[in-house]
Amino acid sequence: xxxxxxxxxxxxxxxxxxxxxxxxxxxxxxxxxxxxxxxxxxxxxxxxxxxxxxxxxxxxxxxxxxxxxxxxxxxxxxxxxxxxxxxxxxxxxxxxxxxxxxxxxxxxxxxxxxxxxxxxxxxxxxxxxxxxxxxxxxxxxxxxxxxxxxxxxxxxxxxxxxxxxxxxxxxxxxxxxxxxxxxxxxxxxxxxxxxxxxxxxxxxxxxxxxxxxxxxxxxxxxxxxxxxxxxxxxxxxxxxxxxxxxxxxxxxxxxxxxxxxxxxxxxxxxxxxxxxxxxxx
Amino acid sequence: xxxxxxxxxxxxxxxxxxxxxxxxxxxxxxxxxxxxxxxxxxxxxxxxxxxxxxxxxxxxxxxxxxxxxxxxxxxxxxxxxxxxxxxxxxxxxxxxxxxxxxxxxxxxxxxxxxxxxxxxxxxxxxxxxxxxxxxxxxxxxxxxxxxxxxxxxxxxxxxxxxxxxxxxxxxxxxxxxxxxxxxxxxxxxxxxxxxxxxxxxxxxxxxxxxxxxxxxxxxxxxxxxxxxxxxxxxxxxxxxxxxxxxxxxxxxxxxxxxxxxxxxxxxxxxxxxxxxxxxxx
Numbered sequence: 001x002x003x004x005x006x007x008x009x010x011x012x013x014x015x016x017x018x019x020x021x022x023x024x025x026x027x028x029x030x031x032x033x034x035x036x037x038x039x040x041x042x043x044x045x046x047x048x049x050x051x052x053x054x055x056x057x058x059x060x061x062x063x064x065x066x067x068x069x070x071x072x073x074x075x076x077x078x079x080x081x082x083x084x085x086x087x088x089x090x091x092x093x094x095x096x097x098x099x100x101x102x103x104x105x106x107x108x109x110x111x112x113x114x115x116x117x118x119x120x121x122x123x124x125x126x127x128x129x130x131x132x133x134x135x136x137x138x139x140x141x142x143x144x145x146x147x148x149x150x151x152x153x154x155x156x157x158x159x160x161x162x163x164x165x166x167x168x169x170x171x172x173x174x175x176x177x178x179x180x181x182x183x184x185x186x187x188x189x190x191x192x193x194x195x196x197x198x199x200x201x202x203x204x205x206x207x208x209x210x211x212x213x214x215x216x217x218x219x220x221x222x223x224x225x226x227x228x229x230x231x232x233x234x235x236x237x238x239x240x241x242x243x244x245x246x247x248x249x250x251x252x253x254x255x256x257x258x259x260x261x262x263x264x265x266x267x268x269x270x271x272x273x274x275x276x277x278x279x280x281x
Numbered sequence: 282x283x284x285x286x287x288x289x290x291x292x293x294x295x296x297x298x299x300x301x302x303x304x305x306x307x308x309x310x311x312x313x314x315x316x317x318x319x320x321x322x323x324x325x326x327x328x329x330x331x332x333x334x335x336x337x338x339x340x341x342x343x344x345x346x347x348x349x350x351x352x353x354x355x356x357x358x359x360x361x362x363x364x365x366x367x368x369x370x371x372x373x374x375x376x377x378x379x380x381x382x383x384x385x386x387x388x389x390x391x392x393x394x395x396x397x398x399x400x401x402x403x404x405x406x407x408x409x410x411x412x413x414x415x416x417x418x419x420x421x422x423x424x425x426x427x428x429x430x431x432x433x434x435x436x437x438x439x440x441x442x443x444x445x446x447x448x449x450x451x452x453x454x455x456x457x458x459x460x461x462x463x464x465x466x467x468x469x470x471x472x473x474x475x476x477x478x479x480x481x482x483x484x485x486x487x488x489x490x491x492x493x494x495x496x497x498x499x500x501x502x503x504x505x506x507x508x509x510x511x512x513x514x515x516x517x518x519x520x521x522x523x524x525x526x527x528x529x530x531x532x533x534x535x536x537x538x539x540x541x542x543x544x545x546x547x548x549x550x551x552x553x554x555x556x557x558x559x560x561x562x
Contacts, residue, residue, distance in 0.1 A: 124492035144490060173489065186483050187491040191498040194475055196553035197530040201523075202467050207560050208454065209425060210468040211405035214560070216500045217472040221557040225550035232546055236538040242482075243535055247528070249478040254524055257517040265513055269506035272477035276502040279488050279495070 004066040008033045008088075010058065010080050012045035014127055015097045016071035017135030020050035022168040025137040035061035048132040059087040067164060070096040075230045078107035085113035093160045095121040099188065100234040101148045101177035109152055119161045120148040120177060122184070123170060128222040141169035146184075148177040185238035190246060192228060193239065196221040285347040289314045289369075291339065291361050293326035295408055296378045297352035298416030301331035303449040306418040316342035329413040340368040348445060351377040356511040359388035366394035374441045376402040380469065381515040382429045382458035390433055400442045401429040401458060403465070404451060409503040422450035427465075429458045466519035471527060473509060474520065477502040 007023055009016040012034040023029040034051035035058055036042040042054030055061045062068050062084050070080045077098040084094050085108075094117045098104050105120045125143040127134055145165040149158045162172040175183075199221040202214070232239055249268075256264040288304055290297040293315040304310040315332035316339055317323040323335030336342045343349050343365050351361045358379040365375050366389075375398045379385050386401045406424040408415055426446040430439040443453040456464075480502040483495070513520055530549075537545040 124490060126492070126494075143492065146490065183487040183490045187487050187495050191479055191495050193534060194479055194531070195494075195498050195557075196550050197527055197534060198472055198475055199557040200549060200553040201526045201530045202556055204556055204559055206464045206468050207556070209405060209427065209464045210560055211407070211424065213407075213476075213501045214468050214472045215562070216497045217476050218553075218557050218560075219497045220494045221550075221553040223554070225547050225554055228550050229543055229547035232538060233541055233543050236541060240535060240538050243531065243538075245482045246478055247531060247535075249482045250475070250524065250528060250531075253474055253478060254521060254528075257513060257521050257524075260514055260517060262510055262514050266506050266510035268481060269477050269502075269509050272481040272499075272502040273504070273506055275483055275485055275488070276476075276480040276499050278485055279491055279499075281496070 004029045006031045006033065006065045008035060008062045008065040008068045009051065010035045010061070010068065010070040010084065011072035011076075012036055012041065012051055012054070012132050013071065014130055014132065014134050015123065015125075015139075016069065017045055017048060017050035017132030018125075018137065018139035019069055019071065019097075019168065020045070021135050021137035022140060024050075026167065028167055033061050033065070045132045048135060050132050050135050058083050062088040062092070064089060065092050068092055068094045070094070070098075073227050073230055074098045074100050074104065074234050077104050078111065081108045081118060082111035082113045085111075085115060085118060088117070090114065090117065092117050093157065093164060094118045095147075095161045095164070097121060097123055099184065099231045101146070101180045103234050105148060105150055105177045109150065115152065116154055117157055119153050119157045121161055121165065122146045122148070122180060123165065124188070125170075128220050130224050130227070138169065140165065143170050144173050145170040146173050146175060146180050148175060148180050150177060181235050181238050185235055185242040189231060189235055189239045190242040192220050192223070193232065193243065194246065195219065285310045287312045287314065287346045289316060289343045289346040289349045290332065291316045291342070291349065291351040291365065292353035293317055293322065293332055293335075293413050294352065295411050295413065295415050296404065296406075296420075297350065298326055298329060298331035298413030299406075299418065299420035300350055300352065300378075300449065301326070302416050302418035303421060305331075307448065309448055314342050314346070326413045329416060331413050331416050339364050343369040343373070345370060346373050349373055349375045351375070354508050354511055355379045355381050355385065355515050358385045359392065362389050362399060363392035363394050366392075366396060366399060369398070371395065371398065373398050374438065374445065375399045376428075376442045376445070378402060378404055380465065380512045382427070382461045384515050386429060386431055386458045390431065396433065397435055398438055400434050400438045402442055402446065403427045403429070403461065404446065405469070406451075409501050411505050411508070419450065421446065424451050425454050426451040427454050427456060427461050429456060429461050431458060462516050462519050466516055466523040470512060470516055470520045471523040473501050473504070474513065474524065475527065476500065
């Protein structure tokens with residue numbers, strides 16, 4: 001992608017900060033502006049050198065921007081994108097980094113602003129830690145970014161968003177918002193729910209007997225509870241469907257444990273191993 | 282611990298092989314003998330240099346041994362330990378490395394051999410990969426090893442086992458077999474069951490949308506299905522109790538998702554994060 005004269009990042013936490021660092025390290029922007037809600041957040045981002053300049057004023061931040069990325073918590077994304085679309089140049093590419101897409105994209109299209117420059121995105125990259133202190137310029141390298149055009153999205157806008165993420169090292173996958181939410185319920189939201197349930201039902205007295213298996217399986221439970229409660233609530237219909245498939249699987253395992261059915265237990269573990277091996281490390 | 286003139290390892294896979302390597306690297310044994318069921322397994326172990334000598338004959342392998350470690354799959358441990366106790370010198374320390382303890386220790390004590398030299402052990406160290414190729418001399422460093430004496434165990438035997446594991450770099454935890462199985466159901470067996478259920482109910486078409494969250498949460502599902510079916514079956518009463526606590530937690534989460542109860546969802550995630558953070562990385 002050609003260099004952008006100005007890129008504005010709304011929300012400079014781990015994801016927003018990593019976008020800033022990636023742009024800087026790859027020489028892809030002349031000027032990187034961060035927009036935050038609190039001066040203290042902007043000061044942290046400036047200190048981490050993930051942005052060149054910070055402002056609390058969305059309109060000022062997006063003026064003359066070539067690209068605007070909204071990387072705020074999912075409950076705020078739609079409102080923030082609509083504000084950006086109302087203030088940014090009509091020529092700007094506007095996208096987001098929210099972990100859910102159906103509700104966000106629908107709310108933006110119902111928001112009354114001109115959405116010609118907008119398409120939704122979800123970079124499948126992150127960390128269980130939050131904040132610009134953990135930002136990494138290579139966070140998106142070889143990671144998938146889902147770009148989610150709707151019937152109303154301009155093809156050129158989708159292509160610009162794909163080129164933007166590719167310029168940060170990511171591979172892009174294009175799918176409609178509802179398909180995204182259905183797939184991510186299984187591949188991201190359900191694992192998070194289950195990791196949290198496992199952690200929550202482990203007596204703390206026994207943590208000295210937790211080895212790498214417990215540590216790996218529960219790692220994402222350390223993520224920000226507020227951010228994830230929002231993600232769960234935004235995608236609750238699909239998350240419940242995925243959860244019901246898991247509950248059926250666990251009930252079947254319970255039946256086989258109770259019956260001491262070694263053959264069925266091994267068959268279940270073999271099927272699980274096949275799927276896990278298909279991913280690789 | 283003073284150097285042993287001869288240590289015999291029954292079963293030279295990942296755990297047995299790592300014990301051999303650790304002994305060798307730390308200069309803790311003059312002679313390390315591996316006992317296997319198949320010559321091809323012994324040849325692999327010899328090639329990986331985790332043992333000095335291999336034999337298919339248990340009695341020959343344990344003759345004159347100072348220490349014997351049984352590191353075979355949990356369904357074989359009790360039988361193998363009884364065979365060892367019948368053939369090894371009365372002065373030998375005999376222990377195992379099985380992931381379950383109640384059934385194994387009970388079967389050994391009912392096995393008719395002199396159990397004065399035996400105490401059960403479970404090193405909380407491993408890998409989702411199997412075989413001596415993945416053995417590591419530092420596998421036990423700073424890891425917990427549970428040593429599980431019963432009413433019949435000689436205190437001196439327990440102390441020798443603790444000293445043995447400590448000499449490999451581990452920290453030991455002493456508890457009765459039933460308490461071990463209760464705790465490990467929560468901290469190891471349930472996470473494994475859940476990781477496998479998650480992997481098994483993820484459509485393979487969506488794996489391209491699986492990021493580090495899915496990868497971490499399901500990692501242990503890549504382990505050997507046969508070994509783990511045995512572990513599940515050996516500890517099924519405690520595993521079912523742990524599973525029921527998890528199912529209750531997941532059902533509560535489902536209710537809160539359905540009701541869109543953001544406060545309860547966040548409360549649940551906060552509780553999970555507290556427990557996860559208590560472990561550290």
